[in-house]
Amino acid sequence: MKDHVPLNEAHLKTDLTPSSSLSASSASKTKPVKVGNVTIGGPEFAVIAGPCSIESREQFFETATAVKKSGAVLLRGGIWKMRTSHQSFQGLGPEAVGFIREVLDHTGLQLVSEITDPRQVELLDPLVGMYQVGARNMFNYALLKELGQTRKPVLLKRGFSALVDEWIKAAEYITIGGNQNIILCERGIRTFETSTRNTFDLNAVLVAKSRTSFPVVVDPSHAVGIREFVPKLALAAAVAGADGLIVEVHPRPAEALSDGFQALTLEDFRKLSHDLERVLGALDRTMLKPV
Ligand code: PEP
Numbered sequence: 001m002k003d004h005v006p007l008n009e010a011h012l013k014t015d016l017t018p019s020s021s022l023s024a025s026s027a028s029k030t031k032p033v034k035v036g037n038v039t040i041g042g043p044e045f046a047v048i049a050g051p052c053s054i055e056s057r058e059q060f061f062e063t064a065t066a067v068k069k070s071g072a073v074l075l076r077g078g079i080w081k082m083r084t085s086h087q088s089f090q091g092l093g094p095e096a097v098g099f100i101r102e103v104l105d106h107t108g109l110q111l112v113s114e115i116t117d118p119r120q121v122e123l124l125d126p127l128v129g130m131y132q133v134g135a136r137n138m139f140n141y142a143l144l145k146e147l148g149q150t151r152k153p154v155l156l157k158r159g160f161s162a163l164v165d166e167w168i169k170a171a172e173y174i175t176i177g178g179n180q181n182i183i184l185c186e187r188g189i190r191t192f193e194t195s196t197r198n199t200f201d202l203n204a205v206l207v208a209k210s211r212t213s214f215p216v217v218v219d220p221s222h223a224v225g226i227r228e229f230v231p232k233l234a235l236a237a238a239v240a241g242a243d244g245l246i247v248e249v250h251p252r253p254a255e256a257l258s259d260g261f262q263a264l265t266l267e268d269f270r271k272l273s274h275d276l277e278r279v280l281g282a283l284d285r286t287m288l289k290p291v
C-alpha cells in the first residue's frame, strides 16, 4: 500500500531525468521564492551571510555592514540557538530585538533567523524576512505546520540524519497550511566519518533539485565545520547548480560565542564572494547583487 500521497503536487517533479547542463538552465524548473525583494531560485546565485549567533549590537552591526559590502543579499543571525549542551550560549533572545531592527534598517538587509519554538512567531514575524528551521527541528511537525500558517518564506534545513525523501516530506508539512515559500538547505549529514563536523552531501542538492521545484541552497559552514574548507565547498555547490548559500561570518571568530571555528572572517568572506563571481561567470551565471 502507498503510505504517502503528496499533499501538494505543485512542487514535486515526476521527471527524474538529470539536467544535462551545468549552467543556469537547470534552475529554470525551479519556482523562485521572494524574500522581500530578493529572489532565490532564479538565474542568479544568492548569498546569505552573517554570524551564527547575534551576540551584541557591535558584532552584528560590523558583520552586517561588511557582508553587505561584499555581496550578501540577506543577513543571517541566530536569536535563539539550538545548542547540544544547555550550558552553551543559548542566544540573546528578545533583548536583542531593538538593536537588530536598527541594524536591518541601517543596512536595508532582510534577516534570516532560526525559529526554535512555535511561540516565537509573534516576536519573529515582524522581524524576519525568512524563518530558518534548523536541522534539529526538521522533524518538528508542529513547528512546520505553524510556519505553514504564515506567508513568510521558510529556509528548511535538512536534519543531520534525514533522508532526502524525509526532508522533502517535511517541506510538505509547511505547504499544507498554504505556505509554498520554501527553500531547502543542505547542511551536511552525520556519517561514520568524524574528521569533519558533518559530511557535505552534494548529491542531495542534485536530488532535491531534480525531485522538487523548491530552490535549494547549501550551508557549507555546518556541513564541514572547519573554516579553511568552507570556501571550496561553497564554490563546489555553485558549480553543482545550487541556488545559493548561507555562510557563517564573524569579525573575530576566536571571540564567537558559537561556531567560531567554522566562521569566515570578513576578509575570508570578501575573497569568497570574489571567487564565486569568477566561478559563476565561467558557467554564465551571476551573483545576485545587494539592493
Ligand atoms: C545554524 O544555522 O547556526 C544552525 C544551528 O544550523 P543547523 O540547524 O544546520 O545545525
Ligand code: MN
Binding pocket: 052, 053, 222, 248, 258, 259
Ligand atoms: Mn552555527
